[in-house]
C-alpha cells in the first residue's frame with residue numbers, strides 16, 4: 134500500500150508552494166527594480182549627456198555666427214586675428230562635440246552632412262577672413278589718399294558683396310546644422326520616450342505578474358489555514374469531545390482520512406477497546422469474587438457470611454414486620470457419606486438445597502450455614518404459619534428419595550424455629566438452633582418451635 138503523505142507532508146507541500154511563489158514574486162520585483170534602475174541610469178548618463186552635447190553644439194554654432202560678426206566688423210588685422218582665434222576655438226569645440234555626438238548616436242548619413250556643413254562653414258569663414266584682410270588693406274589704401282582710385286572702390290564693393298554672400302551662406306549652413314542636430318535631438322527624445330514607454334509597459338506586465346503571484350500566495354496561505362482548520366483543529370476538537378465522554382466505545386472515536394491524526398485516533402480506538410475489555414473482565418471478576426465471597430460454591434446459596442449481613446439489614450425492620458428464624462439440619466448425614474462416599478454426599482446436599490429453595494416463597498432468605506446445616510429467615514410470616522410451611526417441606530423431603538448410584542435413598546431433616554423480637558436476631562438464631570437441637574434430641578425428622586414463643590410441631 135502506498136504510504137499517505139500525512140498532515141506533515143501536506144502542510145510542508147503547501148508551505149513550500151507558498152514560499153516558492155513568494156520568492157518568485159520577490160525575485161521578479163527585484164529584477165524589475167534593477168531593470169528600471171538600469172534604464173534610468175542609461176537615460177540619465179548617456180542620452181541626457183547626448184542631449185546636453187547637442188544643445189551645446191547648437192550654442193557653439195550660434196557662437197560661431199557671433200564670432201563671424203566680429204570678424205566682419207574687424208577694422209584692423211589685430212581684431213581680425215582675434216576673431217579668427219575665437220572662430221578656431223569654436224571650430225575645435227564644434228569638432229569635439231560632433232565627434233562626441235557621433236560616438237553616442239548611430240550617425241549615418243546625417244552625420245556626414247553635419248561634417249560637410251561644419252567644414253563648409255569653416256571654409257567659408259576662412260574665405261571671409263581673407264576677404265576681410267583684403268578689405269582692411271584696401272580701406273587702409275583709401276585712408277592714405279588713394280580713395281579716388283575707382284578700381285579700388287569697385288574691389289571694395291566686390292569684397293563686401295562676396296563677404297555678404299558668404300555670410301548668408303553661413304547663416305543657411307548654421308540653420309542646416311541646427312536642423313540636423315535638432316533632428317538628432319528629437320531622435321534622442323523619441324528614443325527616451327520609447328525607452329520610458331518600454332519600461333512602463335514592462336513594469337505594467339511585471340505589476341500584473343506580481344499581483345497574480347500575490348493573489349496565488351494569498352490563496353495558498355488561505356488554503357493552508359483552511360486545511361489546518363479542517364484537517365487538524367476540527368478533528369482534534371471532535372476527538373477531545375469524544376474522549377471527554379464517561380462511557381467511551383471505540384466507535385465513538387471519530388476516525389477518517391489517512392494521516393497522523395487518523396493513526397492517533399486508531400491507536401486511541403485500540404487502547405479504548407483494550408481498556409473496555411479489561412474493565413469488562415475486571416467487572417466480571419469482581420462479580421465472581423463478590424459471588425464467591427457471599428455464596429456457597431456447592432449449592433450456590435448465600436453463605437453464612439452473607440446470611441449474617443442479611444440479618445443485620447433485617448434487624449432494622451424487626452418490629453415493623455414479624456420475622457422468624459429457622460435452622461435446618463439433614464439427619465444422620467455422616468452415614469450418607471460413609472455409605473455412598475463424599476461426592477454422593479455432595480450431590481445430596483445440592484439436591485436438598487434445591488428442594489428447600491423450590492419449596493420456599495421468594496421472600497424467604499435461605500443460606501447454607503455450614504456442612505449439612507441450613508438457615509432461613511421468614512419475613513412477614515407469623516410463627517404458626519412458618520411451622521406449618523416447614524412441616525410441608527419436611528414431609529416433601531421425606532417422601533421423595535434421592536437416587537444415588539442406582540439406589541434410592543430416603544433422607545429426613547430436622548427444623549428448629551424461633552420468632553424474633555426487636556433487635557434480637559442473633560439471639561433468635563440461637564434459639565432456633567436450640568430448637569433444632571431439641572428436634573434432633575427428640576428423634577429427628579421434625580419441626581420444633583422455640584419454647585418461649587413457639588408451639589411445637591411434630592412429623
Ligand SMILES: Nc1nc2c(ncn2[C@@H]2O[C@H](COP(=O)(O)OP(=O)(O)OP(=O)(O)O)[C@@H](O)[C@H]2O)c(=O)[nH]1
Nearest residue numbers: 462463464465466467468470475476478479504505
Ligand atoms: N459430603 C459432604 N459431607 C459433609 C459436608 N459438610 C459436612 N459433611 C459431613 O456431614 C457429617 C455431619 O455429621 P454429624 O455432624 O456427626 O451429624 P450427622 O451424621 O448428620 O447426624 P445428626 O446431625 O446428629 O443427625 C460429617 O461426617 C461431615 O463430614 C460436605 O460439604 N459434603
